[in-house]
Each structure stands twice: as C-alpha cells, then as structure tokens.
Amino acid sequence: MLYAAPFVLVVAVLNALQMLVEAYPGGPPLSACISMVPTGHGASTLTGTTPFSITTNTTFYTAGENIEVTISGARFVGFFVQARRRDSGSDTNTAVGTITPGNTNIGKTLDCGGGTDNAWSHKTNAAKTSESAIWTAPTDDKGTIAFRATIVQGPSSDRYWTGVYSANLPYGSPPDDTGDMSGPTTDPTTGSGHVVYGSSLLILLVSFTVAAMNN
Numbered sequence: 782m783l784y785a786a787p788f789v790l791v792v793a794v795l796n797a798l799q800m801l802v803e804a805y806p807g808g809p810p811l812s813a814c815i816s817m818v819p820t821g822h823g824a825s826t827l828t829g830t831t832p833f834s835i836t837t838n839t840t841f842y843t844a845g846e847n848i849e850v851t852i853s854g855a856r857f858v859g860f861f862v863q864a865r866r867r868d869s870g871s872d873t874n875t876a877v878g879t880i881t882p883g884n885t886n887i888g889k890t891l892d893c894g895g896g897t898d899n900a901w902s903h904k905t906n907a908a909k910t911s912e913s914a915i916w917t918a919p920t921d922d923k924g925t926i927a928f929r930a931t932i933v934q935g936p937s938s939d940r941y942w943t944g945v946y947s948a949n950l951p952y953g954s955p956p957d958d959t960g961d962m963s964g965p966t967t968d969p970t971t972g973s974g975h976v977v978y979g980s981s982l983l984i985l986l987v988s989f990t991v992a993a994m995n996n
C-alpha cells in the first residue's frame with residue numbers, strides 16, 4: 782500500500798503527458814474529415830516551410846489506376862491524408878478514390894463523407910519518418926487531384942502542419958504525350974532535310990546539263 786500511491790500518481794502523470802504528445806493517438810475523428818484540422822490539438826505552433834513532402838510515383842492518373850503516395854521529410858507521429866479535387870468549381874472538400882495503407886500496423890483507413898476507405902491516418906502515435914500507401918483512382922474522370930495531408934510532427938500535440946499538398950495530378954496522359962498525333966512528318970528538321978535534298982538534286986541536274994552542253 783505504501784508504494785501504490787506514488788505508482789498511481791506516476792501513471793496519472795504519464796497519461797497526462799501522453800495526451801499532450803498527441804490528442805488523437807489512434808487517428809483523427811470523422812468530424813475532422815472535411816477541415817482535416819486536428820481541433821483537439823489547439824492552434825499549430827509551427828511556422829515557416831513544412832519539412833514534409835507528399836510525393837507520388839506518377840505525375841498524372843487514369844481511371845482505376847493504383848498510385849503510390851508517400852509522406853516523408855522528417856520524423857512525425859500522426860498523419861491524415863486524402864485525395865482531393867483541385868479544379869476550381871469542383872468539390873474540393875470530399876475525399877476521392879480509395880486508399881490501402883502500406884503498413885497496417887501504422888496506418889488505417891477512414892470512411893469520410895459516407896465514402897469507403899477514402900482517407901488514411903496513423904493508428905498509433907509511434908514515431909515514423911516515412912509512410913506509404915496505395916491510392917486507387919476513381920473509375921471516372923474527377924479532373925485534377927492532389928493529396929492533402931495534415932501531419933503531426935510532435936513531440937507536443939500543437940506542433941503540426943495542415944494543408945500540405947502533393948503536386949497536382951491531372952487526369953489523363955502527361956502533357957508531352959498528348960496532342961501530337963501527326964508524328965515526325967511535321968518535324969521542321971525533317972522538312973528542311975527534304976529541301977536540302979531537293980537542292981542537291983537540282984544542282985546535280987544543272988551540273989549534268991552544263992556538262993552535256995559543253996560536250
């Protein structure tokens with residue numbers, strides 16, 4: 782009994798510290814689906830350029846395609862990621878596509894806005910430096926999308942970044958491969974090559990004519 786009271790006190794203090802480290806150790810609540818702001822964390826104390834980046838293994842997407850999305854840059858404890866439409870006039874508040882966490886010991890999915898598995902978050906607040914998932918694109922054209930992330934850097938719960946975006950991923954083929962259906966026939970170097978060839982033939986013909994007249 783003599784040792785029980787201090788032990789209980791230590792456990793209580795550790796629990797309080799744990800709450801300070803992260804307000805949602807098991808992942809964000811569904812109420813955060815639209816804003817993606819971790820309300821239980823208070824205002825962010827971080828300013829300047831985020832040390833984190835959200836990268837993908839392709840620069841565009843097609844219907845139903847699987848794309849790898851990665852959070853990296855620095856140590857972090859919590860994350861919340863969704864693919865969002867980016868075109869002006871489109872619904873930029875709804876998660877699109879579905880996500881499969883790369884590591885299900887660290888990540889889990891959420892069903893945001895009546896969808897299924899359309900958001901990805903941490904499920905434990907263990908420190909990590911890089912996490913990946915597979916995003917499966919919708920089966921129809923949703924225009925340009927980007928991945929939007931909220932990342933809790935820690936160690937305290939008010940050290941987080943929100944509105945961290947990947948590069949935009951347009952729907953369809955990369956810009957360099959579109960529009961040029963005519964191929965090399967319109968290539969100006971090929972065109973000038975023909976001109977040079979034509980001139981040489983003309984000079985050759987004139988030479989023969991001059992030579993023939995001289996004989």
Ligand SMILES: *[C@@H]1O[C@H](CO)[C@@H](O)[C@H](O)[C@H]1NC(C)=O
Nearest residue numbers: 838839846847848849850915
């Ligand atoms: C991107 O990664 C996914 C998942 O690993 C893979 O299925 C897909 O083929 C990759 N895409 C490219 C363009 O490498």
